[in-house]
Amino acid sequence: MVPFELITVPADDLRILGTEIFTALGAPRRRAEFVADTLVEASLTGHDSHGVSYFVLYSDRIRKGHIDVKAEPVTVKESASSALIDGRWGFGQVTAMRAMELAAEKAKKHMVSAVGACHCNHIGRVGYYTAWSARRGLVGMMFVNVGHPSVSVYGGLGRVFGTNPFSASLPTGGKDPFLLDYATSVVAEGKVTVARTKHEKIPRHWIRDKNGMPTDDPNDMPDGGWLLPFGEHKGYCLQLLMELMGGIMTGSRSGTDTETKPPSPNGVLAIALNPEGFVGLESFDERTDALFQRVKDTPAERGSRVLIPGEPEWESKEHREKDGIPIPEETWNEMAKLAGELGIDAK
Amino acid sequence: MVPFELITVPADDLRILGTEIFTALGAPRRRAEFVADTLVEASLTGHDSHGVSYFVLYSDRIRKGHIDVKAEPVTVKESASSALIDGRWGFGQVTAMRAMELAAEKAKKHMVSAVGACHCNHIGRVGYYTAWSARRGLVGMMFVNVGHPSVSVYGGLGRVFGTNPFSASLPTGGKDPFLLDYATSVVAEGKVTVARTKHEKIPRHWIRDKNGMPTDDPNDMPDGGWLLPFGEHKGYCLQLLMELMGGIMTGSRSGTDTETKPPSPNGVLAIALNPEGFVGLESFDERTDALFQRVKDTPAERGSRVLIPGEPEWESKEHREKDGIPIPEETWNEMAKLAGELGIDAK
Numbered sequence: 001m002v003p004f005e006l007i008t009v010p011a012d013d014l015r016i017l018g019t020e021i022f023t024a025l026g027a028p029r030r031r032a033e034f035v036a037d038t039l040v041e042a043s044l045t046g047h048d049s050h051g052v053s054y055f056v057l058y059s060d061r062i063r064k065g066h067i068d069v070k071a072e073p074v075t076v077k078e079s080a081s082s083a084l085i086d087g088r089w090g091f092g093q094v095t096a097m098r099a100m101e102l103a104a105e106k107a108k109k110h111m112v113s114a115v116g117a118c119h120c121n122h123i124g125r126v127g128y129y130t131a132w133s134a135r136r137g138l139v140g141m142m143f144v145n146v147g148h149p150s151v152s153v154y155g156g157l158g159r160v161f162g163t164n165p166f167s168a169s170l171p172t173g174g175k176d177p178f179l180l181d182y183a184t185s186v187v188a189e190g191k192v193t194v195a196r197t198k199h200e201k202i203p204r205h206w207i208r209d210k211n212g213m214p215t216d217d218p219n220d221m222p223d224g225g226w227l228l229p230f231g232e233h234k235g236y237c238l239q240l241l242m243e244l245m246g247g248i249m250t251g252s253r254s255g256t257d258t259e260t261k262p263p264s265p266n267g268v269l270a271i272a273l274n275p276e277g278f279v280g281l282e283s284f285d286e287r288t289d290a291l292f293q294r295v296k297d298t299p300a301e302r303g304s305r306v307l308i309p310g311e312p313e314w315e316s317k318e319h320r321e322k323d324g325i326p327i328p329e330e331t332w333n334e335m336a337k338l339a340g341e342l343g344i345d346a347k
Numbered sequence: 348m349v350p351f352e353l354i355t356v357p358a359d360d361l362r363i364l365g366t367e368i369f370t371a372l373g374a375p376r377r378r379a380e381f382v383a384d385t386l387v388e389a390s391l392t393g394h395d396s397h398g399v400s401y402f403v404l405y406s407d408r409i410r411k412g413h414i415d416v417k418a419e420p421v422t423v424k425e426s427a428s429s430a431l432i433d434g435r436w437g438f439g440q441v442t443a444m445r446a447m448e449l450a451a452e453k454a455k456k457h458m459v460s461a462v463g464a465c466h467c468n469h470i471g472r473v474g475y476y477t478a479w480s481a482r483r484g485l486v487g488m489m490f491v492n493v494g495h496p497s498v499s500v501y502g503g504l505g506r507v508f509g510t511n512p513f514s515a516s517l518p519t520g521g522k523d524p525f526l527l528d529y530a531t532s533v534v535a536e537g538k539v540t541v542a543r544t545k546h547e548k549i550p551r552h553w554i555r556d557k558n559g560m561p562t563d564d565p566n567d568m569p570d571g572g573w574l575l576p577f578g579e580h581k582g583y584c585l586q587l588l589m590e591l592m593g594g595i596m597t598g599s600r601s602g603t604d605t606e607t608k609p610p611s612p613n614g615v616l617a618i619a620l621n622p623e624g625f626v627g628l629e630s631f632d633e634r635t636d637a638l639f640q641r642v643k644d645t646p647a648e649r650g651s652r653v654l655i656p657g658e659p660e661w662e663s664k665e666h667r668e669k670d671g672i673p674i675p676e677e678t679w680n681e682m683a684k685l686a687g688e689l690g691i692d693a694k
Contacts, residue, residue, distance in 0.1 A: 081428045082458035082624035111429035112618070114459040116625045139592070153642055155651035160642060168588050178591065180584040212648065231578025237527040237656045240642075244517050244525065245486070248634045251626040256641045269625075271459070271618070277429035278463045278616075279598040287595050294603045295500055295507065295587075301559065304502035309584045 049190025111277030147253030179310030396537025458624030526657030
């Protein structure tokens, strides 16, 4: 087995590197900065599977014409509290942010809103957008499908749907929001890729090999294997809900469709909710904080710790902002090679 | 072990019996009919844990003053697309239905809506309301908390939250809607009660005993045990989301609060979404049906069957409408005893 080396890079250096890469590939500078920031934020919060390794993946997609770095999302249908956006195959991040911003604006005025998006490339870590909303005093939810099959259905064999993530973030009185943000598969596909890169085994309930057998070898995934939905039939129901709400409701590609280009598009439905239409933000924050305190005071199982959703992310961010972001040498070398090709000096 | 007997009763007889019971206890006849129908519908769809056994439980709560059979829900806050309803401790079913109807009315006009409800008694099977919405061409979602602790948090010991159910139902082109409808615990508490009534063992991942140990004895639940959230940390995140959206957002009682009366209240947040604000209902139905067909065509694991969420419910309903509803003898005897006390002739 190849020894596995980590290189630690300060977040700011990575923000600059990402911005330079996307700018060199034709993106307007502010947009390049924004996309780089979403990817660095994913790495900061500990989601390496959705982080800076995408500098290379997105660059490849830009060069192949799957991502149009100059495309502006357009609103194709709109009411006071709803909208449908056509992302025109620009950066998925730009489309998802536009959807969440529009949803937030409408929820501020009308208490609840829903904004869908189609023709949308990979949006990265979904919690970026929902937590943005929660930090502005709103509930943010995103129902997302991935138009690229990698996960089986409950009781079935083979790849049918994408990892179809769900995220919900809610304000608190404390400094960080509540954040639910996960794939409806046992894990995101990127976590299997990370294990492959690190030459590590994976738990046997993550994937099946091409013959439908349990396996702990992450290499079985690209070799015709598939991920499982989490939580048996209950996770499967959520997987389908994401497909219907994120994918079908917005006119986006389904995992069951036969097209394969562009790779891994997302269908996105953002819902924003304003606590002022209900108990009010002040009362909501106050009771939520008291509730979280009682949850944190719960006696833990041996060897365990009771966490509030989002807590691991905010803890990781605090550490990595101070200490830098650890990147596998292999990933770093790919980034340096790309930077070299684009005439950028990666420090 | 006591032998376990089932008595089979036609659904219509149970509707009449339930109506007579609630009418005898002072409920207006149309309201009694409606509440009885929601409980019979739960039994028809196979959810015996939420079914006609509640005739006896609700009667007890009415007699103790927890359910005010004459209370009218009132809207205490309202905007074009949102509302907050005070259920005034009437039948939970009446409050939940009012919330879903109001949400549907607003979503028909404004594409999306959210209606919360507080001071709401047990609403029964949540899928009743969301499927009602889906049959009218709308997405119906309900985020519900149970203000009565019976489930631990992930990694923690002891009862903290209720079974906090989630339901989402979506229209299809076929005769029945897609229906996600479940507790965020591994199972609903009622399913442990049903196992107790039937003198059956339960799977060891459902509950822990009072010492935090795995057990297959349903009697350990009333003896200080607790249910587990489903799907490890992912189900726990949903459990908390229900608590925050259904409970805190609506000003309802939390599982962590110290009050215990009335028993098992629900906090309810209904969200309705109109496909016309997005791809349109016709296109949504068409693509959803094609997608479900491909899912049904997926090769199944040995000994398994690929199901669409809601399918087991609609199949059970078809059978039980024809063949009658099986009721444990013990449950039936309790119902007959109650009917006798109220001077009703239970056939």
